[in-house]
Amino acid sequence: MESKAEQLMAEAEKSLKGFSLAKYFSGDKYEKARDKFTQAATQYKACNNYAKAAKAYGRAADMSRASKNDVDVTTDLEDAARCYVKANDTKTAADLYAQVLEQYEKGQMHIKAAKTCVSLSEITEGAAPIKWLEKASTYYRMQGSRASADELRQKVAEAKARLGDYKGARELYELLARDTLNDAVLRSAARKLFFMALLTQLATFTKENVMEDVAELRERFEEYQELDPQFDHLTREHMLVKAVIEAMEEESVEKMEAAVMDYDKICVLDDLKEKMLLRAKQALVGRLHDLR
Structure with missing residues (x-):
């Protein structure tokens, strides 16, 4: 298959030689060259050679530009970006996705722009994913897709927490929970959002x-219960928060550890929740150490 891809690339490049692209080539010849480049890319992908597939799509994009076909340019660049991601060249992929996003923005294609922003959030680092997720959420809201927008805002809150911005994460989780309470269909999700808001507060x-x-955590815990009757003593989230608060008020590391273990037996804690609870435990351990 790879030899077939190489042959298609060679045929496409050969068809372009000996002419000035701007002067002599017709749109039909550009399109034929593009077809060969995209066929080569498909062959490369079948061989899992994504780096070469990406370059083939890049050449296809060159042909689409030459024929002034903006739709195909965007398609080719997006295909190239996906291949660069699979080839672990995320920097080049991000550069291409940025060009794709620009085209979708020009065309006011907000849903596609949102999806491109999500793709960028998945291959960038540091605070950049937050920027792209927030932008994607904005596009979904512009299209009236509240559920998709809120899902991304939750990812923003999680990303903030993972970066150590626990205050920002708590504020966003609480905002999302309050908004959800106003929606009869989505209000059942408020409890878990309030729970995350409390865990991020524990991490501070x-x-x-x-x-x-x-004391501040208890006040907020009580406020959340008043706002959401479903956040009651029968839920695992309520049980954990209540037990952790009581353990910390009693300055008992052992009771706090037991509360976390009881919860984890039923609802397995992910690494973020574990980290936030551990930060609270370390604060308590530090206090007890200083009191000795």
Whole structure:
């Protein structure tokens, strides 16, 4: 298959030689060259040679530009970007996705622009994914796709927490929970969002202010229960938060560990939740150490 791809690439390149692209080539010849490049890309993909597939799509994009076909340019660049991702060249992929996004924005194709922003969020690092997710959420809201927009806002909150912006994450989780309560269809999801808001608040605890921090956490916990009757004593989330608050008020590391273990037996904690609970535990341990 790869030899077939190489042959198609050679045929396409040969058909372009000996002419000035701007002067002599007709649109039909550009399109034929593009077809060969895209066929070569397909062959390369079948061989899992995504780097060469990406370059073939790049040449296809060149032909689409020459024939002034913006739709095909965008398609070719997007295909090339996907292949660069699979070839682990995320920098080039991000550059191409940025060009694709520009085209979708020009055409006011907001859903496609949103999906491109999500793709960018998946291959960028640091604070960049947050920027792209927020932008994608905005596009979905512009199209009236609230569920998709809120799903991305939750990813933003998670990304903030993973970067250590626990205050920003808590504020966004709470905002999402409050918004969800106003929707009869989505309100059942509010409990888990309030739960995440409380966990992110736990992650902000410091050994110097454990008692003040836990008092504030209890107030917010009680407020959330009033806002959402489903966040009651029968839910696992309620049980964990209540037990952790009581353990910290009693300054008992053992009771806190037991509460977390009981929850984890039924609802397995992911790495983010574990990290946030551990930060609260470390604050309590630090306080007890300083009191000795």
